[in-house]
Amino acid sequence: MPKDYYKALGVDKNASSEEIKKAFRKKAHEFHPDKKGGDEAKFKEINEAYQILGNVDKRKQYDQYGDAAFQGQGFAGTGMRWEDFVRAAQGGQAGGFSNMGGVQFDFGDIGDLFGGLGDIFGFGGGRGSRQRRGSDIQTQIEIPFREAVFGATKEISLFKTAACGKCQGNGAEPGTPITTCKTCKGSGVVTQVQRTILGSFQTRGACPDCRGEGKQAEKNCNQCGGSGLQRENVRLSVKIPAGIDDGQTIKLAGQGEFAGGGMAGDLYVTIRVQPERGFERDGDDILTGAKISIAQAVLGDKISVATVDGDVTLKIPAGTQSGTVFKLRGCGAYSLRGGGRGDQLVTLNVEIPKKLGREERKLFEELGKLER
Ligand SMILES: [Zn+2]
């Protein structure tokens, strides 16, 4: 069933750009999935409608051909999945900021939000560049505590837009020529005059015929239909540097979504480090604790302490106070900046016994008498 984008936004077919924008903002606020009573499906629907009607070129295409003109493009035609977007939007912190693909978006104001996304998705208008760049992908992986300390290589699996295997991404049937686009004469940009009650405005946007590339296949590749793209499952090996910390992000340039005829975006992999009982990271240092008895603290002793390299012996001098921190040099995490390893800091805790045996009680009583 053809979609009625005008109806989705609740505007008249002759509505001005300003009216469409207003209607979208109002509805987006109303149905934002973050809000109580929000409706994700509805929000998606109005967003889709605005992606088309909010863009002069796309609205024109829609008026002429209906939504069939945009079929098969997915959300905003980029391969960024809606789920990712919603997750990013919902993951916004108190200040309304969320990090997506290495770019900061303000989710506090829906207007700014879509302004920002418009640029990312290539609907920002006016830029129409020939070197289209695919979207960045943001993903995260979880690694054990020790792999963060020592580094590791991890396999990840991504479903992403890649270059079509048949035409290598240029959209032309192999062996057929690619010629300069007649609509934009190779510039990739078209200028349109938009008439409103406030006067005429010139808008520049990506050429709808060549999608901003300036050239067109004479015969479209029959595998990708000329888009030059295919969605595929890609397995990637990610090298995690020794010393990475929870929340840090690795950038893999060119491993994001591919854009037809253009460059691929980047892949950002955020590392989540699983905690390990007894160990805590503080930069390059590792913090641990150890318990000793009163006698050990008073008389001194040698104790065994667990490190990420195995157990080591720690010498406790006589008269050690509870809370004393001992440094095991070089037993910390590798430094991300190079230059060796951090230390392990062991905080000693002197345990005061809660229950005493008869013999112990006698000895403490003796001790007590001596102290009087
Ligand atoms: Zn192809």
Ligand SMILES: [Zn+2]
């Ligand atoms: Zn063109």
